[in-house]
Amino acid sequence: MTMKFGLVWAAVCGMFICSSSTYGQSDDPSPFSEAALAGEFEWIAPGTPFTVGLTLRLDEEWHSYWINPGDVGEPVTLTWDLPAGFSAGPIQWPYPEKIDAEPLRSYGYSNAVTFLVTITPPDEVPESPVTLSATADWLICKDVCLFAQETVALSLPVREALPTPGPYFEEIAVARAKLPVKDPAWTFEASHYSNSFALRVSPPTDAAPDLEGAYFFPAHLMLLEHAVDQPISQDGDAFVFALQQSEYATELPDRLQGVLVAGEGQYFDTARTVRALEIDVPLRTEADQNTSSTLPILILFALVGGLLLNLMPCVFPVLSIKLLSFAQHNKLDSATRTWHGVAFAAGVVVSFLVLAGLLFALRAAGSQIGWGFQLQSPLFVASMAFLFLAIGLNLFGVFDIRGFTFTGLNKSGASHSLTRSCLDGALATLVATPCTAPFMGAALGAAVVLPTTQALAIFVALGLGMAAPYVILSTFPVLFNKLPRPGQWMETLKHVLAFPMLGTTVWLAWVFGNQAGVNGLSLLLLGLLLFAVAAWIVGRWPSVQVTSTVRIVTRGIALIMTCMGIWFAYQGAQQESVSHADATSDGLWSAYSTEQVQQLSREGRPVFVDFTAAWCLTCQVNKKTTLSSSTLLSAFAEKDVVLMRADWTSRNAEITRALESHGRSGVPLYVLYLGNNDPPVLLPEVLTESIVMDALTLLPNRAELLKTTISTDT
Structure with a gap:
């Protein structure tokens, strides 16, 4: 039921209880109605699904829903009690009718209605009668409403032979004819504009239907104003239904679902058998349509954003790896260098597409996530910490894994493999995801609402933009041609570049600590220590220099310590953090709340929201260099701005919805709510003090507000 009539409904329910004795509620558990369960066959066969029908017979002028x-x-509702191995499918709902009681409109049934359910028996059932039992609960209403309940049962024999129709076969066939039909000859489109929906219905080319009196019954609760008429207009051969959105619709569904029922005496087919069509189509919003028309601009934004992503702090560790790789490739011929650049680009683009596929799949499954979602998992953060520690130790020469090594710079062959360059690209993508570069936010925000092919085009453009500098340098290595021939200097460079890897490990451990707390961080550090010892053992006793016995013993110890390290990290990921790094310990920032933002806006108070995450390095840089500035904090106070921090370090559905409401799917995002009817101001991903100060000029000073308030009161 809708919130609009919640209080009325509560009062009516109280009246129902008080009136129950008058209507026999205390004597009859199913007043003014009765339920019965019937099957379509004389018997059932093992492993062969069959249909049963729950029939409700209602007294005149009474109805159910x-x-x-x-x-x-x-x-x-039906609660089943079935023999072992039997399963019951969902209720198959016949198309409803309108039940008007001004100013309300309900959807339900009168006289009699049969609800069909498919029962599936196991493959092996003894040839003896089985009993199917169900408890049915329903609400029956006239001028008052009464709750009804009845337990119904059906006993059927079991035989190996093909089942034959039973005495209720025709009754169930009639009920099946009242189910909505999926007819591919009819096409539907649904769109949302402002506070209304448009359902476009296109009939088959050879049909000339009359949809006068047709009505759309929405399957979603509290989506439409049920009592409002649904005007129908014609656009060429198509019919367009105008549907009014409910004022209590908190969010739009991804798909519009429901039943379109023909008017009295009308049908959707020439055989005059189909009176209801099932509708389940994607819902296109204004944002979808706007972004579709600006797809070339979004792709350009993605290219530029991917290019600028190379300047973000998240990508610096990978830049170190690529610098070392370019130095190594300097001795290769130009064609081979070019192929390495292409392989790196392929690794970047494919990784972007894989992450995009996971993002879309998880969102389709109902997860409230956005860009950088994998770093919201402590297990993933711990895995990345182990990876970067391994890279750092490898660069320092602690250990050497043949076939995949940073230390074998003077060896040809494995270290020059195209696979290695492709994996470098994949690693670059994984490390880059915590950052959102300028121009990138709008492109990503549009990608999560666009059709799949257009969204994937945006992610491909992001990958190409990010990989472009490496491809160009591989093809035209003008700068690297001036490097000296490979020698001892490369060993020194290798050691220098190990420090960014260890620094990244420290940063990932800090992120992990924000997600899993101090106890979890301690377990992760212990796991990393054990892993480092295992790596040292492998490097201290190289397999080519020791006997088989020593090799087996040392590798066994290293494997045990690595497993112990992983186990400790896993246990740490299960810990719960007491507070996040972005908690309001300074007292100036409060935790984000959509309801609080709306309340403050109604009161005319401006609000500045910092959408951030511990794993977002751009967020942390902006926080330290700009948002912590005493000058800026004084300006916030002068303008009486409420400061809120939306910490997205771990998954948070409310913050995800807030990001989507601004056309974004990742952090950082900075929003200034002006405290009036004007739309909020979105600031760039990379902040400076002057950018925020310029935005604050849109707000009056606290002194001016106070003066206005005093003059108004007097």
Whole structure:
């Protein structure tokens, strides 16, 4: 039922209880109605699904309710008690009718209705009768409403032979004819504009239907104003239904689902058998349509954003690896260098597409996530910490893994493999995801709402933009041609570049600590220590220099210590953090709340929200260099701005929805709510003090506000 009539419904329910004795509620558990369960076959066969029907027979002028009861009501529910191995499918809902009681409109049934359910028996059932039992609960209403309940049962024999129709076969066939039909000859499109929906219905080319009196019953609760008429207009051969959005619709669904029922005496087919069509189509919003028309601009934004991503602090560790790789490739011929650049680009682009696929799949499954979602998992952060520690130790020469090594710079062959360059690209993508570069935020925000092919085009552009500098340098290595021939200087460079890897490990451990708390961080550090000892053992006793016995013993110890390290890290990931790094310990910033932002805006108070995460290095740089500035904090106080921090370090559905409301799918994001009816101001991903100060000029000073308030009161 909708919130609009919640208080009315509560009062009516109280009246129902008080009136129950008058209507026999205390004597009859299913007043003014009765339920019965029937099967379509004389017997059932093992492993062969069959249909049963729950029939509700209602006294005159009484009614029950559909899956979406409309403004008031409760749908029918079934609780099954089946023999072992049997399973029951969902209720198959017949198309409903409108039940008007001004100013309310409900959706339901009158007289009699049969709800079909498919029962699936196991493959092996003894040839003896089985009993199917279900408890049905429903609400029955007239001028008052009463709760009804009845337990119904059906006993059926079991035989190996093909089942034959039973005495209720025709009754169930009639009920099946009242189910909505999926007809591919009819096409539907749904769009949302402002506070209304448009359902476009296109009939088959050879049909000339009359949709006068047709009505769309939404399957979603509290999506439409049920009592508002649905005007129908014609656009060429198509019919367009105008649907009014409910004022209590908190968020839009991804798909519009429901049933389109033909008017009285009308049908959707020439055989006059189909009176209801099932509708389940994607819902296109204004943002979808705007972004679709500006796809070339979004792709350009993605290219530029990917290019600028190389300047973000997240990518610095990978730049170190690529610098070392370019120095190594300097002795290769130009064609081979070019192929290494292409392999790196392929690793970047494919990794972007894989992450995009995971993002879309998880969102389709209902997860409230966005760009950088993998770093919201402590297990993933711990895995990355182990990886970067391994790279750092490898660069220092602690150990050497043949076939995949940073230390074998003077060896040809394995260290020059194209696979290695491709893996470098994949690693670059994984490390880059915590950052959102300028121009990148708008492109990513659009990508999560665009059709799949257009969204993937944006992610491909991001990958190409990020990989472009490396491809160009590989193809035209003008700067690297001036490097000296490979020698001892490269060993020194290798050791120098190990420090960014260890620095990245420290940063990842800090992120992990924000997610799992001090106890979790301690376990991760212990795991990293054990892993480092295992790496030292492998390097101290190289396999080519020791006997088989020593090799087996040392590798066994190293394997045990590595497993112990991983186990400690896993245990650490299970810990819960008491507070995040972005908690409001300074007292100036409060935790983000959508409801609080809306309340403050209604009161005319401006609000500045910092959408951030511990794993977002750009966020942390902006926090330290700009948002912690005493000058800026004084300006916030002067303008009476409420400061909020939306910490997205771990998954948070409320913050994800807030990001999406601004057309973004990742952090950083900085939003200034002006405290009036004007739209909020979105600031760039890379902040400076002057950028924020310029935005604050849109707000009056606290002194001016106080003067205005005093003059108004007097």
